[in-house]
Amino acid sequence: MKHRVRAATLAAAALALAACSTTAPTASGGGGDDVTTGNGVTDSGITIGMITDLSGPFAAGAAVQVTETQAYWDQVNADGGICDRDVTVDVQDHGYDPQRAVTLYRSMAPDVVALQQVLGGPTSAAVLPLAEQDGVYVGGVGWAGSALAYENNQLPGASNAIQAANAVDYMVDELDVPEGSSIGVVYFTGDYGGDALAGAEHAAEERGLEVVAQEITSQTTDLSAQASALAQADVAGVVLAAAPTQLASLAGVLSAQGADVPIIGMNPTFNPSLLTTPAADALLANAYSMTSVSPYDNADSAGVQAANELYASAAPDGAVGWEVPLAYVQAELLKQALEGACESGDLTPEGVVAAFRDGGEVDTEGVLPDGLDYSEVGQSPTTTVFVSKVSRDAEAGLELLDQVSGPSAESFSYGG
Amino acid sequence: MFELPKKLVGLVLLLVALALPFVLTDFWLQTGLFVMATAVGAVGLTLLVGVAGQLSLGHAAFAAIGAYVYAFTTGESTTTVEGLGLPPLLGLVLAALVAAGVGAAFSPVAGRLRGIYLGLATLGLVFVVRHLLVNLDDWTGGFVGRSVEPFAVPGFSFSNRDPDYLAIAGVEFEGLHRLWYLFVLVAVLAIWLASNIRSGRTGRAWANVRDSETAAAAMGVGVAGAKRSAFVVSSAYAGMAGAMLALAYGRVAPDVFSLTASVDYLVMIVLGGLGSVAGAVVGAVFVTSLPLVLAQYSSALPFLAAPGSGGLDPSTASRIVYGLAIIAVLVFLRGGLAGAAGRLRGRLTGSRAGAAPTPAVDRPVAGDPPRSKETTR
C-alpha cells in the first residue's frame, strides 16, 4: 500500500514536470512590423471571438448575425485584412446558459484579441466582468445600461433607457399625447426592461406624465390582463420593452378593447412575421419602433445598403430583419477599433479597448447615428435614435420616419 | 476484500485530481470547477432523494441562498449593494448554515408532504426565491446580480492577485488553479461525510423512513425528525454548492439558479443511480461537463450545416445529443451510470454484480414488478 502511494506520488510529480515543459510560455513575436501583439494576433492573422446563442431561445436571430458577421470579415480579408493580417472569427454557442458562456470564454480568451459578441443578458453579465479583468474588448451585448459600466464594452448605439426616454418625448412632441395624461410601460424583468423603465420614468417626470408600469417575462405571450389594466388607466400611449410576441398580443388586445393608442417598442420588439398574425391591422395602425440601429429599409444610408447587399449574397434565402444592419455595424465598430489599435502600434486586447475609448471619430455611414462618443465610461454613446413605423410597404416591415434626440433623452444620465 | 481496491481507486482519483491543474487549459479548469460545485450539490440531493426518499425539485433555491449568503456576507458595501465584509471562510460556513436554516424552516412542509407532492411544492420554492432575489436588490443586486469576493485566507487569495504571481514546477498558478485545490478539498470532505452519513445510523434511519414510515416508527425511528434532518443536511450541501458556484463564476445572478438548474441536479442523481454517492458525482460530471464539452467541440464535426443555413447546425445537434444521451442511459443502463460501472467492475474482477436496486421515489410505474423492501444497503 505504502509503495503504491509513493509510486503514485512520484508519477504525479513526473506528470507535473512533464506538463511544465510542454506548457512553457511561447513568446509572442512582434513580427516584421512595429506593432506590439498579444493574445489572438500572429504575424499573419487576427482571431476574434463570438459567443452567441445558436441553440437557445435567440438562435434564429443570432444565426442571421453570425452569417452577416462572417460575410463582413470575409470581405475585410478580401480587401487586404487588418494590419496586413487576415481576420478569423471563432464562433461558439452558449445556448443562453451562463455556465457555458463562462467556460467558452475561458477556453477562448487566450486565443482571441477581442470578442465581437456575447449575446444575451445573463450570459453577457457573466462574461463581462471576467473580460474586464483580462482587458478584453466585448461588443454586441445588447443595449442594457448595466453594460455601460464596463470600460471594455462598446454599445452599438443608444442604450435602452435613452430609447425609452426618446419614445416618451416622441409621444408628446409628435403623437399628440397631452401633458398630464398617463402612459403605460410594459417591460421584461431584467436589465433590458429595467433600464427602459428607468428611462421612461425619467422622461415622464420631465414631460409631466404619469407612468403605469407592468412587469412581464418572456413567457407572458398573452397580454390580455396587462392590456385591460392599461385601458382601465386610460393610457394615452405605451412604451414596450419586450419581444415581438408581446408586441403583437398587446397591440391586438388594446385595439380590440377600443384603446387605439400609439405603442412604441424598443430595439428587438418587431419582427416582420408579425404582419401575418391576426394583430397585423392593429400593428399597422398603432405600432412604432424606437431603435439604436437603423432599420433594414434605409435607402439614405450607404452603410445599411452595404450591409443588406452583403447579407443578400451570403444568404440569398435568409430571413431579413434588424439583425442584418446590427451585425454589420457591430463588426464595423470592432474593425475601426482594430485599425485604431494597429495605427497606435498596440494590437493587444488592451490596445483594442484603448483604441475605441480614445474619443476618435466613429463613422458608420448612417447605420448608427452620427457623433458617437465612447470616451465616457458609464454613459450612453449617443442620445439619438431611429424612429420607424410598422408598414407593409417597407422591407422587413419597418418604415424609417426620422432620427430623434428628445430633451428627456438628453437630460438622462446614468448614476445621476 | 472489496474495501481495499475501492480505497485505492479513490486515492488514485484524488492524486489525479491534484495533478490535473498542471496540465489542463483554462477551459477544462473552469469546467472542473463547475463539475465539483454541482457534484457537492448532487451528493446532498442524493442523500435526500435517494436515501431518505423525499423528492425535491427545489435544490437550486437552496443553492441560490448559499451563493447569495456568501456574496452578501463577504462583499463590501458599495453604492448599489450592501455587504458585511466578513472573512471568506466565515462566509463559506454561513452559506451552508443559512441554507440549512432555511431548510429547517421549510421542513414542516417537508414533514407534511411526501413523494411527488413534496417535489412539486419545492419546485414552487425556486420561483419564490427567484422573486425575492430579483426584488431585494439592496442585498442581491437584483436581476443583474452582484460580484463575488474571491475566497481568501490571511496572506493568500484564491484569485489572480495576492500573491500576484505564483508558479509551481514552472506552471503559473492563477485563480482557477488555486480555486481547483479549494474545491477538491471541499468536494472530498463533502463526499466522505456523505458516505459516512449514508452508511451510519442516520442514513439507516432515513432509509427506513423511505421504505416504510410505519415500520420505521415501530422500530423506534422518529419519522418527523428523520425527515427534517435529511432535509436540513441536504439544504446545507446545496448551500455549499451554491457558494462554490458563486466562486467559480465570480458573480451571482438569479438566472444561474433557475428551474433548469434545479432539475439538472435531479438528472444528475437519477442518471448516476439514485442513492449512490459515487453515482451522484458521476452524474454531476456527466450533466455538467457534457453540454460544455459538446458546445466546445461540436463545431469540429464536419458533416453539419453552418449556423443560419437552416440545416442541422452543430449547436442544435449537440443539444439533441445531450437529450438522447439522457434517454439512452435511462433506457439501457440499470442502476444508472454507477450501476453500470459496478457491473463492469464486477465482471472484471469476477465477483457478483454489485448494482443495488434503485429505490423508488413514489409509487411504482404501472405494470412493473413490486420492488424489494430493502431497508439497509
Added chain:
Amino acid sequence: MSYFLEQVLNGLSYGLVLSLIAAGFAIVFTSTGVLNFAHGSIVLLGAYLVAVLHDTIGFWPAVLVGLLGAAVVGVLINMLLVRHLADPNPGTAAILMLGVDIVLLTELTRRIGNQVLTLGAPWGASVVRLGDVTLPTGRVLAAGVTVVAFAGLWYLFSRTDLGVGMRAAAADGPTASLMGIRLSRTAATGWALAGILAAVAGIFLTSFPAPGVAPTVALSAFAAIPAWVLGGFDSVPGAVVGGLLIGLTSALVTGYEAELEPFLGAGFGEVAPYVVMIVVLLVRPSGLMGSKEAVRV
C-alpha cells in the same frame, strides 16, 4: 366594476385552457405514474403542426392532424421509451421525459426559427362584447371547447368500459391486470388523451390574444403545474378547479399590479400561482380534490 369583471372573465377563460394542460398531467400520471416533463413540448408540437399545415390543407383538417400528431407522439413515447426503462420508477421516468423534452423542444425551436407562426384560426382577432366587457372570441371558444372536452372526459371515465378500466388501473394496477384489464391499452389511451388535450390547449394558447406559435409556448406547461398540483395529482375535476384558481389568481394579481407592487414586489404575477400552490398543499397535503391514496409511499 366592469374592469374587475373583465379581469375575472379573462382569468377564468385562461384558467380553463390551463386546466386542459393540467388534466393532461393528471391523466398521464394516473395511468402510468409518469411526471411528464415533456408535456410542454407536446403542447408546442400540436400548435406547430396546425401552424405549418393550415395553409395547404385548411385550418380544420390541420387541427385534426395537430390533435392526432400530439396523441401519436405521446403514445409512441410511452410505448418505445417509458415501457423500456431500465429501472422503471417515477424518478427515472420523469428524467426520461426531460430528455425527450430537450430533444423535441430543440428540434421544434430550430424549425420555428425567429418567426412568429400564425395559426390561421378563422376567429382571427375578433372580440365578443357583453355590455362593457370585451373578451376575445378565441377565449370564449376556448371556454366552450374546454367544457365540452371535460364533459367528454367525464363520460369516458364514468360510463365506458375503457374509462372505468383506466380508473381501475390507476387505483391498483396489478389487481386491475389480474381482473383482465390490459394495462398497455389503458396506458396508451391515457397518453393519447393527454396529447389531444395538450394540442387543444396549444391551439388556444397560440391564437389571439396571443400572436402565434413561438417556442416559449412550451413553457406555459409549467404554469399548469401548480394548477395540477393544487387540484390533486390524480383528479381531473381537480385539474379544472386548479386551473380556474390559478387563472383567476394570475389575472387579478397582474390586473392590480399597481396596487400590489409596494407589498409584493414587481412581477408577482409570475410567482403567485406557486405561492397559492404551496399554501394549498400546507392545508391539504393531497391537493383540493386528490385522493389520499395517491400519496401512499
